[in-house]
Amino acid sequence: MPTQLIPVICSNPSCGKVFFSKSIFNISGGAVINSFGMRCGPCPECGSTGLVPDGQYTATSQTLFRPDQFDVVMNALRAIAVNSSTHDEAVAAIDSNFGFLAALKPLLPKDATQLTQYLQVLMVGLGLIVASGSRSPAPVIQLDKHTVEALHSVSAALERIQETKQPQPQQSIQQEAKEEASEKEEPTPPKK
Ligand SMILES: [Zn+2]
Secondary structure, eight states, X not given: OOOEEEEEEEOOTXXXXXXXXXXXXXXXTTOOEEEOSOEEOXXXXXXXXXXXXXXXXXXXXXXXXXXXXXXXXXXXXXXXHHHOOSHHHHHXXXXXXXXXXXXXXXXXXXXXXXXHHHHXXXXXXXXXXXXXTTOSSOOEEEEEHHHHHHHHHHHHHHHHHHHHSOSXXXXXXXXXXXXXXXXXXXXXXXXX
16 A cells, blocks of 8 residues: 655744655545644654644645656746745746646735745655656655646646647747746637
């Protein structure tokens, strides 16, 4: 049985590390499980316990993205995390450079600390999936159900971009995604 891992945010105010801990939930198929106020530990950084962000969790796997798509998504998340300290900046970064991440926009927390933690959870979680490579059984990463749904939309958006022009370097993929996003945002005039 593969190990199931759930995100935890260290409660020690001087630490705050985001890590994944062995989950008490065994989630199979498309099942969804509610987690509220669950504490996990120890934090690999400081040894304190942490809190699993409240939410409805479901399982993700390596089939979420193709390996090249994982790279594109991870690089985009990293760029957003490094360059954006506010919700508005993160949204602007997606709009101007990473249109394929549009589905994540409604999920980005308004609070700056929570935004950083959310991006960390995504990066650490996806990083664990990538790191597991062809290891079998690969660990199952549990993420918020809405996030997993959004990631499927991200995958579909990347698929649409890559379908039309292939193969192409990552820069062009991002450019295409941007164009696609701006097309979508074009408001349709109301019919009277
Ligand atoms: Zn800690």
